[in-house]
Amino acid sequence: MAELSEFFKSYVQKESIFTDKSVFLSSYLPETIHHRDTQINQIAQILAPILRKEKPSNLFIYGKTGTGKTLSIKHVIKEITAASNETGLQIRAVYINCKLKRVADTEYRLLAQLSREFGKELPSTGLPTDEVYRVFFNAVDQQECPILLVLDEIDQLIKKTGDSVLYNLLRANDESAKSFMAIVGLSNDMVFIDNLDPRVRSSLSEEEIIFPPYNAFQIQDILKQRISIAFKEGVLEQGTIEKCSAYSAREHGDARRAIELIRVAAELAERTGTQKVTLKHIDQAEEKIERDRISDIVANQPKQSQCILYSIVSLSITRKGPMFTGEIYGLYRNLCSKTGLRPLTQRRVSDVLSELDLFGIINAKIISKGRYGRTREVFLNIPEVSTHSIKETLLKSLDIRE
Ligand SMILES: Nc1ncnc2c1ncn2[C@@H]1O[C@H](COP(=O)(O)OP(=O)(O)O)[C@@H](O)[C@H]1O
Numbered sequence: 001m002a003e004l005s006e007f008f009k010s011y012v013q014k015e016s017i018f019t020d021k022s023v024f025l026s027s028y029l030p031e032t033i034h035h036r037d038t039q040i041n042q043i044a045q046i047l048a049p050i051l052r053k054e055k056p057s058n059l060f061i062y063g064k065t066g067t068g069k070t071l072s073i074k075h076v077i078k079e080i081t082a083a084s085n086e087t088g089l090q091i092r093a094v095y096i097n098c099k100l101k102r103v104a105d106t107e108y109r110l111l112a113q114l115s116r117e118f119g120k121e122l123p124s125t126g127l128p129t130d131e132v133y134r135v136f137f138n139a140v141d142q143q144e145c146p147i148l149l150v151l152d153e154i155d156q157l158i159k160k161t162g163d164s165v166l167y168n169l170l171r172a173n174d175e176s177a178k179s180f181m182a183i184v185g186l187s188n189d190m191v192f193i194d195n196l197d198p199r200v201r202s203s204l205s206e207e208e209i210i211f212p213p214y215n216a217f218q219i220q221d222i223l224k225q226r227i228s229i230a231f232k233e234g235v236l237e238q239g240t241i242e243k244c245s246a247y248s249a250r251e252h253g254d255a256r257r258a259i260e261l262i263r264v265a266a267e268l269a270e271r272t273g274t275q276k277v278t279l280k281h282i283d284q285a286e287e288k289i290e291r292d293r294i295s296d297i298v299a300n301q302p303k304q305s306q307c308i309l310y311s312i313v314s315l316s317i318t319r320k321g322p323m324f325t326g327e328i329y330g331l332y333r334n335l336c337s338k339t340g341l342r343p344l345t346q347r348r349v350s351d352v353l354s355e356l357d358l359f360g361i362i363n364a365k366i367i368s369k370g371r372y373g374r375t376r377e378v379f380l381n382i383p384e385v386s387t388h389s390i391k392e393t394l395l396k397s398l399d400i401r402e
């Protein structure tokens with residue numbers, strides 16, 4: 001006990017590595033946005049007619065995660081609202097992140113949220129869909145001004161509710177005489193739009209803008225700006241920014257990942273009591289983030305996938321080479337009888353293997369065995385140091401004892 005109080009005392013007295021940690025919050029808006037002038041200007045051009053009470057085209061913005069989509073649209077919303085205030089013509093801009101739970105996980109909740117933004121409360125449940133839309137369209141109409149509705153991570157909404165909700169929202173303009181609404185949808189998922197109902201699709205993407213991944217040099221610029229606020233001079237060892245950017249640009253240029261990498265590295269450094277963030281801390285941070293990412297995915301898999309994954313992990317611990325579908329299936333069936341799960345067919349198990357492959361947790365390669373048909377070679381794609389902790393996670397979740 002005494003030791004702990006000593007620890008806290010000296011912790012408080014020690015100087016922090018950070019001068020301002022708030023630049024690492026997800027709500028932080030940087031003062032300058034690097035390397036996105038083209039995209040921001042395009043968005044502004046498309047939405048500007050709203051300032052003359054003309055309905056702008058609907059706009060679909062897509063690009064991989066961490067390419068600055070959310071940041072850029074928020075910036076444009078801020079500026080266009082300021083411009084509208086200056087000219088005296090009111091516009092209403094509503095930003096919704098569809099990934100948020102309890103905001104957009106059902107059609108009803110989304111409509112309730114939107115209606116609330118426009119001053120109409122819906123009961124928490126109970127109204128039939130038609131009625132909900134009637135209230136909403138009414139609320140839109142009564143705004144008597146142009147509306148900009150921004151649906152961020154719109155793919156998450158459609159995944160949860162289907163595309164009829166978009167179809168219905170897009171109808172608002174036919175239902176309202178006094179207001180109009182332009183929709184901006186943003187998505188990290190590039191193929192989602194191809195699976196939409198063609199009418200909805202063409203309506204949402206009257207205009208499209210793509211956000212390409214950043215390259216390593218662009219990520220460096222983004223990092224430098226934040227680092228200059230976050231740390232005192234000289235805290236970062238020579239080359240850390242370059243290393244961080246190189247890591248983040250390896251898969252695709254993801255600014256979020258780069259910023260997280262620096263933060264985690266600095267936290268690890270601080271924990272060891274040093275005042276210097278070194279290249280080694282970047283490596284450790286990269287490992288830690290990857291570990292957390294994997295255990296997150298594993299913990300959130302459905303039971304069946306966990307069961308299949310457990311079989312793969314068990315096999316991988318006892319051997320070095322590839323595993324084959326047949327033996328994984330055998331082990332999996334055994335496990336099913338232990339846990340009381342109903343075994344899937346071998347075909348469905350193959351589908352699950354493909355999913356796990358997509359998540360990057362395994363590598364599954366189809367190989368031909370000549371006249372014996374085809375099978376898959378499976379490799380576990382988890383760092384060896386993590387396999388045991390992953391196994392523990394799975395054991396707990398599946399409630400089995402070895
Ligand atoms: N060009 C940029 N300049 C400064 N910071 C950026 C830039 N692009 C992205 N960021 C930062 O990177 C993180 C991810 O950006 P975000 O806009 O959320 O990406 P997306 O919405 O495309 O996934 C945020 O913290 C954001 O502030």
Ligand SMILES: [Mg+2]
Nearest residue numbers: 069070152153
């Ligand atoms: Mg985003």
